[in-house]
Amino acid sequence: MAFSDKILEWYNKNKRDLPWRASTDPYKIWLSEIILQQTRVAQGTPYYLNFIETFPKVSDLASAKQETVLKLWQGLGYYSRARNLHAAAKMVVDDYGGRFPDTYKKLITLKGVGDYTASAISSICFNERQAVVDGNVYRVLSRYFGVEIPINSTAGIKYFKELALEVLHESNVRDYNQGIMEFGAIQCTPKNPNCGQCPLKESCVALKERKTDVLPVKLKKTKVKTRYFNYLVPLFVSGNGLNSTLLKQRTGKGIWQDLWEFPLLESESDIDLKTVKENYNRVLGIKEEAMVTLFNTEVVVHKLSHQHLYTKFWILEIDAPMPDAVPISELHKYPVPVLISSFMNAFKF
DNA sequence: AACACGGGGTG
DNA sequence: CACCCAGTGTT
Numbered sequence: 001m002a003f004s005d006k007i008l009e010w011y012n013k014n015k016r017d018l019p020w021r022a023s024t025d026p027y028k029i030w031l032s033e034i035i036l037q038q039t040r041v042a043q044g045t046p047y048y049l050n051f052i053e054t055f056p057k058v059s060d061l062a063s064a065k066q067e068t069v070l071k072l073w074q075g076l077g078y079y080s081r082a083r084n085l086h087a088a089a090k091m092v093v094d095d096y097g098g099r100f101p102d103t104y105k106k107l108i109t110l111k112g113v114g115d116y117t118a119s120a121i122s123s124i125c126f127n128e129r130q131a132v133v134d135g136n137v138y139r140v141l142s143r144y145f146g147v148e149i150p151i152n153s154t155a156g157i158k159y160f161k162e163l164a165l166e167v168l169h170e171s172n173v174r175d176y177n178q179g180i181m182e183f184g185a186i187q188c189t190p191k192n193p194n195c196g197q198c199p200l201k202e203s204c205v206a207l208k209e210r211k212t213d214v215l216p217v218k219l220k221k222t223k224v225k226t227r228y229f230n231y232l233v234p235l236f237v238s239g240n241g242l243n244s245t246l247l248k249q250r251t252g253k254g255i256w257q258d259l260w261e262f263p264l265l266e267s268e269s270d271i272d273l274k275t276v277k278e279n280y281n282r283v284l285g286i287k288e289e290a291m292v293t294l295f296n297t298e299v300v301v302h303k304l305s306h307q308h309l310y311t312k313f314w315i316l317e318i319d320a321p322m323p324d325a326v327p328i329s330e331l332h333k334y335p336v337p338v339l340i341s342s343f344m345n346a347f348k349f
Numbered sequence: 350a351a352c353a354c355g356g357g358g359t360g
Numbered sequence: 361c362a363c364c365c366a367g368t369g370t371t
Contacts, residue, residue, distance in 0.1 A: 027371090028354065033366065033367095035366095036366040036367095037362090037365090037368075038354090038355085038356095038366085038368090039355090039356085039357090039365060039366080040357075040358070040364090040365050041365090041366075042358080043357060043358080044365095075356075075357095076355075077354080077356040077357085078354055078355055078356085078367085078368090079354080079356095080353095080368075080369075081367090081368085084369090110367095111368095112368065113368085114367060114368045114369080115368090116366075116367055116368085117366090117368085132366075134366045134367075135366075136365090137366090165362075173369095177366095179367090181366055184366090185365090185366080190359085190360095190363075190364060191359070191360060191363090191364095192360080218363090219351095221352090222351080222361095253370095255353085255354070255355080256354095256355085257354090267354075279363085286366085296367070302355095302356095303355090303356085304354080304355055304356075305353085305354070305355065306352085306353065306354075306355095307353095307354095307355095323369085337355085337356095338355080338357095
């Protein structure tokens with residue numbers, strides 16, 4: 001039996017019952033694919049359910065405020081996905097009359113839809129002959145065929161795309177594509193693959209040559225940068241108990257674009273109370289004096305893929321009203337990074 | 350061709 | 361701690 005038939009047979013027996021598998025509605029498949037980019041099924045599933053419930057149709061998503069979309073996305077990371085998701089929904093409504101594109105060629109014109117996602121949607125929804133190559137597929141193919149070209153090199157990307165197309169199932173592309181990804185996720189796992197009960201064990205090169213632990217080959221990634229964040233958390237206390245604080249939206253490039261955070265004083269190294277006192281008037285844009293205290297006794301280390309953020313939260317009690325302050329009762333409406341959200345919980349905001 | 354972009358799970 | 365996850369867009 002051919003490789004693709006083995007995969008298909010395995011899939012029919014072992015596939016998980018996932019929410020988006022119940023349909024071939026391109027809106028639902030697209031949404032699930034964007035959410036699952038670089039994201040585990042377990043982490044993405046609750047987000048998928050929330051999005052579908054909040055935006056049953058692509059037009060609902062298109063007409064939403066970006067703030068609403070980002071808030072629903074909060075905690076999932078890679079926030080450009082949320083911005084592109086929103087932009088793509090508008091493209092579907094404005095450029096395609098509200099009907100989702102039905103070919104790879106058209107799908108890949110959508111913001112946030114690259115080669116993988118266009119292949120996934122076109123094959124799963126329309127059974128178009130396109131090969132998906134995600135992290136799972138790289139692993140399965142590199143092991144089964146014993147390919148040692150680095151998967152994240154230009155040559156590797158080209159090679160695996162062509163290989164994936166060569167071994168694609170003859171007729172059932174829809175299930176085969178989901179099958180090879182599911183196979184990688186459940187059977188041919190990164191660590192401790194279940195080779196003992198693998199339907200491909202007779203012909204797997206990596207198993208035969210004891211290379212499952214070195215395949216796929218991946219070029220090492222870049223170094224992690226350390227940054228020092230000092231959040232200045234103003235507390236405008238008024239007599240009637242209607243307390244407020246200040247949030248700013250991150251603009252430009254870099255992490256957490258368009259999300260909100262407390263006024264930030266970033267430094268080259270760890271700073272102390274003295275330095276905070278010298279800078280808070282400038283950072284907050286106020287003239288009043290503040291009583292400053294450090295909230296976290298231990299520096300909070302927030303780890304991103306490329307950055308370690310050493311963070312201190314400074315509480316600034318200010319005995320004056322502030323016009324554009326945010327009432328504490330409305331803090332929960334703003335999309336914020338997990339680092340900020342965690343602090344808000346710890347501080348009992 | 351390399352890099353930036355989050356957060357969480359796993360061994 | 362290192363690696364990985366249903367990748368894409370920018371430089």
